[in-house]
Amino acid sequence: MFAGRIALDIAATAKDPVRVLIAGRNRMRLDWLRTAGNARAAMFGTPAHFATHPIDLLEAGASEALIGEHRPRLVVQAASIQTSAVISDSGSRWTDLVAQGGLSATAVFQALISARMAAAISALQPDIQLINCSFPDVVNGMLVAMGHNVLCGTGNVAILSNIFAGERPAAGDGKLRVLAHYQCLAPWRLPPQQRVGTLAPRVFIGDEEIADPFQVFEGCQLTPEPAIEISGASGVTLILALASGRAWEGHAPGPNGLPGGYPVKLVDGQLQVDLPKGRSLTDAIAWNAAFEARNGLTVDGTAARYHGRLRELLEEEGSVHAAGFEVGDLETVCSDLLRLREDLSQKPNVRHSA
Template structure:
C-alpha cells in the first residue's frame, strides 16, 4: 500500500494501519522524506507500544511531476494507493476569525473543488502512464472530484470520509431509540458531503435529500418505527462528537476501514463517497471481484444517484457535467465574487490548475486582511 501525503490525515491513517492486525507492506510517498521521517517514526513507536511492528518505507514523490510519479509507481507496484494530498486542507478556513469564516463558508465546500482536484488528477495520469492496476482511494473531496475525473477516464476507485463519518452516530442513535446494542444496527445511507457534514452539527438536513435504511439484527426497521427527525437530533445531541481537527480521527478511521476492506476483500460494506466515479456518498460492498453499490431493496441506483445530484447543490455544486465541467450554484458563485473578489461560475477539468492557482491567490489575500498567512502545500 502506497500512502501519498503525511499531513494530518495521512499521518493518522498510518497510525491506524500500523496498529491493525492486517499484514501490509507500507510505503509513504512525500515530497520531503527527511521531514516525514519523524512522523513515520512516531507512528511506529505508537504501534510498537501496542504490540505491532510493521516496516514502513519512505519514498520521495512529488505528485506535480507526472513522469517521476509514474516511474515510482511502476517500480513499487502497489496494490492500493491512498491519496491524502490536497492543495487546500478543509480545516484551513476554520482558522479565520469567526465572522470572516462565516462569510466565506456561505459558499459551502464545493467552491474549493479545483484545489482538491489538481494533485489527484496528476496522480491518476501517473497511474495510467505506469499501466498500474492499483486501486486508488482518494481523500480529496471525492464526492465531486472523482466524478469530474471520470469524464477523463481518470476516476479513482473510491473515496473516504464524508458520508462514512456520519454513520457511527446514526447507528448509536438508532440503537438508543430501539433499546439495542449498537453492534446489532446496520444502516444504508445515501447522501452527499453537505448532509453528512451538516446533520451531525445541527440535527437537521436543511431540506437536503437523502436515503436512509436502518436494520436491526438483520431485519429492516420500518420507517414508522424510527422518526428520522428524532434520530438526527440525537446524533447532534446525546451522541454529538468533537469536530474540527480534534475530531479528525473519525475521518482517519473511516479511511482505514476502507483501506483494510480493500486489502482483505471479504465482502464488507463500507460507506464511502465517489465510488466508481459517482457523485456523492453510498454504501459500498468491497467484494473479491470489485466494488458494488449496496442498495436496499426499494432503492434503484438511478434514484441513489439522483438523490446525490440534488444534495450536492446544498454544497455549492449545481452539477458535474458529462464532460467533467463543474458548475457552481448561483449563490456560491456570488459569494466567491463578493467575499473573495473571484469570478468563477464553472470550469472544465483541463482548467483546474489555473483555477486552483487563482482561487488560492484570492483566498490568501482575503486571509491576509485578518492577519492570517496561508501556505498551500500537498
C-alpha cells in the same frame, strides 16, 4: 494529519501482512510516521511494516516517478493544497467565502494532486486502485470526468454511519445503511437543539427509513474542526480488506465517481452501492447530487459548474470561472483561483460582517 491517522490505525489493527509506503515532502514528519507506525505494529503485534519516500508531489512528474518506482497495488491519496482547517478558520474574505459558499469553493485545490496521481496511474499502471481522500464527494466525479478511475474516498458519509453505529441501541436491530452528502455533516457539529433544516442524512435500519435521524441520534456530536479521529480511521478497514483480498461492507463517499456518499460493499476488489431493498440507485444519486446543485459544484460530462450562493460569491469577487470550467483545464483554473484565494486571504472579513 489525515494520512497519519490512517497509517497509525493500520499499524494497530492489521491482521494480514501489509507494507505501507508513506510519501511526502516533510522528512521529519515522514521519519516520525515510519517510526511511530513500526513501533505501534510492534506494540500491538500486527504484521504491518512502514517505509517512507521523500517527494514533493507538486513537482512535475512526481506522481509518475512514485508509481513507476514502487508499483503499489493501492494508492491512498490524502495530500492537498487546501488545509481542512478552512472549515473552522475565520476572519478573512476567503474564509468568509468558504463559510457562505461551501467547501466546493476549495474543490479545485483538493483535486489538483489527486488528478495528477490519477493521471499517473492511468498512464503507467491502470490496475492500481485509487482511494482519494481529498473532498471525494465532489472531486471523484471530476477525476472520472477526466477519464480516470477512482474507487472511492474516505470519511464524510462514513463519519455519520460510524457515529450512528456507535449509538446503535437508539436505532434498533437490522443492518444500518446511510445516504449522506458531505454537507450533511454540518448539523452534527452543532448542539442537538440547533439541528434543523434540509441537511439531514437518510438513515435505514434494515429496509426501513428512520423518519427523524436528528432525534434518534441526538446524542452524537462532532467537533467544529475536522473529525479525523473518525474520518481518517473510517478508511482503514476498507484499505486492509483491499490489501488482503477480503470482502468488506461499509460506507464510502464518491464510489466510482458518484456524487455524495453511499452504503457500499467490496466484491472481488470492486465497490458496489448497497442500497436497502426497494431503493433505486438513480434516486440515491439524484438525492446526493441535489446538494451541490443547490449550492456547490456539479459535474456534467466534462463540465464543472458552480451553483447557488457559491457562484454568486465567485461572481462578486470577479472570478472568471464563476460559471464553471472544463475539467480538462483544472491546472489553469487552479492557478487562477489560487491567486484569488491569496488575495482574499489578505483581506479582513468586513464585507459580510454586518
